[in-house]
Amino acid sequence: MIAELGHAALILAFITAIVQMSVPLVGAHKRWPGWMSVAEPAATAQFLLVAASFAALMHAFITSDFSLRLVVENSHSAKPMLYKISGTWGNHEGSMLLWVLILALFGAMAAWFGGNLPPTLRARVLAVQAAVAVAFYAFILFTSNPFLRMIVPPMDGQDLNPLLQDPGLAFHPPFLYLGYVGLSICFSFAVAALIEGRVDAAWGRWVRPWTLAAWVFLTIGIALGSWWAYYELGWGGFWFWDPVENASFMPWLFAAALLHSAIVVEKREALKSWTVLLAILAFGFSLIGTFIVRSGVLTSVHAFANDPERGVFILAILVVFTGGALTLYAARAGAMEAKGVFGVVSRESALVVNNILLAVSSFVVFIGTIWPLVAEMAFGRKLSVGAPFFEAAFTPFMILLGLILPLGSMLAWKRGSLSRVARQLVPALVLALAMGGLVWAIQSGRTLLGPVGVFLGTWLVAGALTDLWSRTGRNRDLSRLLRLPRADWGKMVAHTGLGVTMLGISGLMAWQQEDIRTVHVGETWTLGDYAFTLKDVTREQGPNYFATVGEVAVTPAKAQGGEIAHLYPEKRTYPVQQMPTTEAAIDYRFLRDLYVVIGDPQGDGGWVMRVYIKPLANWIWGGCLLMALGGLLSLSDRRYRIAAGARRQAAIGGVPAE
Amino acid sequence: MIWGIASRRLGPALVFALVATVALAVQPDEMLDDPALEARAREISAGLRCLVCQNESIDDSDASLARDLRLLVRERLVAGDSDAQAVEYIVGRYGEFVLLKPTASGWNRLLWAAGPVMFLLALGLGLTYVRRRAAAQPAVDETLTAEEQARLDDLMKN
Numbered sequence: 055m056i057a058e059l060g061h062a063a064l065i066l067a068f069i070t071a072i073v074q075m076s077v078p079l080v081g082a083h084k085r086w087p088g089w090m091s092v093a094e095p096a097a098t099a100q101f102l103l104v105a106a107s108f109a110a111l112m113h114a115f116i117t118s119d120f121s122l123r124l125v126v127e128n129s130h131s132a133k134p135m136l137y138k139i140s141g142t143w144g145n146h147e148g149s150m151l152l153w154v155l156i157l158a159l160f161g162a163m164a165a166w167f168g169g170n171l172p173p174t175l176r177a178r179v180l181a182v183q184a185a186v187a188v189a190f191y192a193f194i195l196f197t198s199n200p201f202l203r204m205i206v207p208p209m210d211g212q213d214l215n216p217l218l219q220d221p222g223l224a225f226h227p228p229f230l231y232l233g234y235v236g237l238s239i240c241f242s243f244a245v246a247a248l249i250e251g252r253v254d255a256a257w258g259r260w261v262r263p264w265t266l267a268a269w270v271f272l273t274i275g276i277a278l279g280s281w282w283a284y285y286e287l288g289w290g291g292f293w294f295w296d297p298v299e300n301a302s303f304m305p306w307l308f309a310a311a312l313l314h315s316a317i318v319v320e321k322r323e324a325l326k327s328w329t330v331l332l333a334i335l336a337f338g339f340s341l342i343g344t345f346i347v348r349s350g351v352l353t354s355v356h357a358f359a360n361d362p363e364r365g366v367f368i369l370a371i372l373v374v375f376t377g378g379a380l381t382l383y384a385a386r387a388g389a390m391e392a393k394g395v396f397g398v399v400s401r402e403s404a405l406v407v408n409n410i411l412l413a414v415s416s417f418v419v420f421i422g423t424i425w426p427l428v429a430e431m432a433f434g435r436k437l438s439v440g441a442p443f444f445e446a447a448f449t450p451f452m453i454l455l456g457l458i459l460p461l462g463s464m465l466a467w468k469r470g471s472l473s474r475v476a477r478q479l480v481p482a483l484v485l486a487l488a489m490g491g492l493v494w495a496i497q498s499g500r501t502l503l504g505p506v507g508v509f510l511g512t513w514l515v516a517g518a519l520t521d522l523w524s525r526t527g528r529n530r531d532l533s534r535l536l537r538l539p540r541a542d543w544g545k546m547v548a549h550t551g552l553g554v555t556m557l558g559i560s561g562l563m564a565w566q567q568e569d570i571r572t573v574h575v576g577e578t579w580t581l582g583d584y585a586f587t588l589k590d591v592t593r594e595q596g597p598n599y600f601a602t603v604g605e606v607a608v609t610p611a612k613a614q615g616g617e618i619a620h621l622y623p624e625k626r627t628y629p630v631q632q633m634p635t636t637e638a639a640i641d642y643r644f645l646r647d648l649y650v651v652i653g654d655p656q657g658d659g660g661w662v663m664r665v666y667i668k669p670l671a672n673w674i675w676g677g678c679l680l681m682a683l684g685g686l687l688s689l690s691d692r693r694y695r696i697a698a699g700a701r702r703q704a705a706i707g708g709v710p711a712e
Numbered sequence: 713m714i715w716g717i718a719s720r721r722l723g724p725a726l727v728f729a730l731v732a733t734v735a736l737a738v739q740p741d742e743m744l745d746d747p748a749l750e751a752r753a754r755e756i757s758a759g760l761r762c763l764v765c766q767n768e769s770i771d772d773s774d775a776s777l778a779r780d781l782r783l784l785v786r787e788r789l790v791a792g793d794s795d796a797q798a799v800e801y802i803v804g805r806y807g808e809f810v811l812l813k814p815t816a817s818g819w820n821r822l823l824w825a826a827g828p829v830m831f832l833l834a835l836g837l838g839l840t841y842v843r844r845r846a847a848a849q850p851a852v853d854e855t856l857t858a859e860e861q862a863r864l865d866d867l868m869k870n
Contacts, residue, residue, distance in 0.1 A: 123759065157771065172766055178731065187827075205842070274850075289737065289772060289773065294768070295767070296766070296767050297767070324845060369831050374721070392848075394845070395845055395848050395849070396846065397846050398842055398843065398846050402842075402845070403842045405787075406838045406841065406842055407838065410831070410834040410835060410838050411831075414827060414830050414831045414834055417826070417827070418826065418827040420831075421823060421826045421827075422823070425814070425823050429819065431819070432819070433818070433819045435808065435818075435819070435820075436809045437808050437809055437814050437820070438761045438765055438767070438808075438809055438810070438811060438812050438814065439812075439814055439823070440759075440761060440769070441769075441811030441812060441815065442758075442759055442812050442813035443812070443813050443814060443823075446813070447824065447827050448827075448845050451827070451831070463774060569739055570739075570743065571740050572740045572741075609737065652740075653739075654743075656740075662739060662740055
């Protein structure tokens with residue numbers, strides 16, 4: 055019964071979205087206030103309806119209602135509660151329902167916080183948002199209905215893929231979707247502005263918080279997924295340049311570009327048409343990502359053939375919305391005259407370079423991702439484009455970005471002085487060179503990756519600190535820092551985060567140590583400065599799996615000393631899905647992780663053991679957290695709360711001028 | 713990477729799950745006694761694709777075909793092949809699909825050139841734009857329209 059109610063709510067949400075898409079658009083065109091004001095209650099109603107529908111599906115998963123086909127295929131009564139809940143979106147139909155839920159949420163938020171927008175713009179934004187929603191409701195209802203019943207319900211379900219039964223991955227999709235779909239509101243703003251024929255500083259200010267929010271969520275979502283891959287897949291890889299990963303990375307890069315170019319629109323009324331284009335592209339790439347993930351066309355032509363209906367449907371959505379928006383853009387972009395005048399050496403120009411680098415690197419990821427498809431269809435060549443290509447073709451742009459970032463972020467608006475900024479940054483440069491040189495001197499191999507990465511990372515972090523220091527003014531008044539706008543703090547924290555991530559990636563890739571061997575219980579072996587002893591191997595039983603658990607003691611290899619860590623790597627088998635997983639045991643420390651994996655038993659009674667020393671591994675995700683935190687700080691800047699229309703009697707008097 | 717099992721039913725969660733491994737890649741019994749030779753084998757393996765997996769190198773893969781390829785690479789190295797010869801041997805048998813890093817031959821030059829060419833193009837456009845902004849006259853009309861002024865007053869009141 056509840057499932058039927060959920061289904062009905064979804065259909066009602068579909069109908070509401072159709073109304074929200076059409077009536078306000080006509081109203082805005084004809085300037086009829088009554089018609090325009092339909093948008094807000096419709097957005098709220100649509101959100102409540104789809105939320106009810108989602109809750110109904112979640113209820114079915116929580117109560118293990120095996121009369122629902124989706125629950126049978128993706129759940130099991132013995133599964134822990136957390137994974138019953140996350141099972142709701144751990145499948146195609148449920149994840150699409152989550153997608154529209156978030157789409158409707160963003161629409162509703164734009165309605166709730168958009169009191170400050172001009173009425174026609176607000177009506178158009180909400181109408182465009184609803185149009186996207188209509189397409190996805192139709193997709194779900196006609197091709198991927200989650201509420202289908204079984205004629206003969208089985209006794210129990212087929213379980214969720216065991217790899218997904220993990221806390222990190224339980225929350226990875228919601229965050230990723232909040233990011234992906236959050237970009238839809240920027241898209242709606244861009245299309246609405248094109249229809250209005252007007253982009254000004256206020257538009258930039260409205261779009262930026264939404265972009266920031268989407269970018270923050272994407273950052274967290276990608277970091278969670280990457281961290282999960284690190285500890286779950288059993289050898290500590292954290293990024294594979296897989297098409298499906300790239301699908302989330304391209305919108306992230308575009309969102310980062312958009313977030314920076316919107317600043318120029320907001321502060322200087324320049325780069326307008328480029329920013330609108332970026333907003334369209336950012337969401338367009340979210341749609342491309344959805345297409346890649348949902349159709350499986352790039353990972354396997356076979357998977358696409360299994361489900362052509364769905365793939366073609368999403369492709370059609372992609373073509374209609376991105377194509378339509380770009381056509382509109384081509385017709386209207388010329389009307390958007392830039393106002394701000396700035397010198398060749400200025401913050402504006404630096405942000406143009408930032409945008410070029412981010413957009414081009416995203417383009418490189420894109421072409422690398424689709425190239426196998428292009429090559430096969432156009433030139434009849436079956437080939438692969440894997441990590442080595444991306445490392446070679448993508449990294450140079452990131453290095454350039456890292457080199458320029460501290461300089462650009464300190465240049466003055468309108469007309470800057472490069473020599474002045476360069477003078478301020480000399481200590482940071484010296485420090486970075488010293489660190490890079492030191493690392494070059496002490497490392498044993500001849501790889502350039504480590505020293506260059508350490509140089510860049512240090513340069514970014516020290517550059518952000520220099521920026522902060524420069525804000526204390528001539529007389530080094532530290533109290534000025536407390537009064538800095540949050541957006542400025544956000545900028546510095548996020549840029550520091552990028553530096554930390556670069557340090558982590560280069561440290562891990564350059565100096566990782568690995569040892570693979572067969573070990574008997576009681577045997578001790580060493581890797582680097584550590585001695586490992588396999589104390590015991592036992593068989594244990596979990597709620598819905600069997601496990602082989604090793605017990606490994608880690609002590610210093612040379613000096614006498616106490617135990618550093620006691621680790622329990624596991625190898626699990628989930629009987630329902632007939633699938634083994636490895637649960638690496640990791641000793642997390644600030645400067646390095648020890649990563650221990652137990653493998654298969656060998657004929658002579660030994661076990662395959664793999665141990666890794668992974669320097670700076672945590673820094674990768676620590677940096678991502680800092681980037682997200684920077685975004686949140688910036689988002690909390692009071693200027694956006696005012697711009698977002700939260701009407702409150704803020705103490706305007708006590709705020710210093712910038 | 714077991715796309716067949718993992719893929720379709722699982723959600724976006726699968727962003728990363730594609731790389732599922734089961735048993736682990738290189739096994740101790742495959743490894744060569746000569747550490748230098750073994751290091752070369754590992755390096756070569758990292759650039760060769762496991763043919764039955766999705767975008768996974770034979771070094772990372774647990775598939776039995778990947779194991780066969782790993783052993784084949786080691787066999788060639790022991791037989792005295794250079795790195796390039798060993799790779800060439802594998803490509804000769806399995807086609808260029810096996811290379812994770814596509815060669816810069818034929819149309820693939822387009823792939824390799826795309827980034828740099830796009831960058832130069834964008835840099836040129838950007839420079840033109842920046843130059844034009846630098847030369848532009850400040851917009852004369854900096855005043856607000858009546859509507860904007862009313863909204864500004866409204867904002868300031870709050």
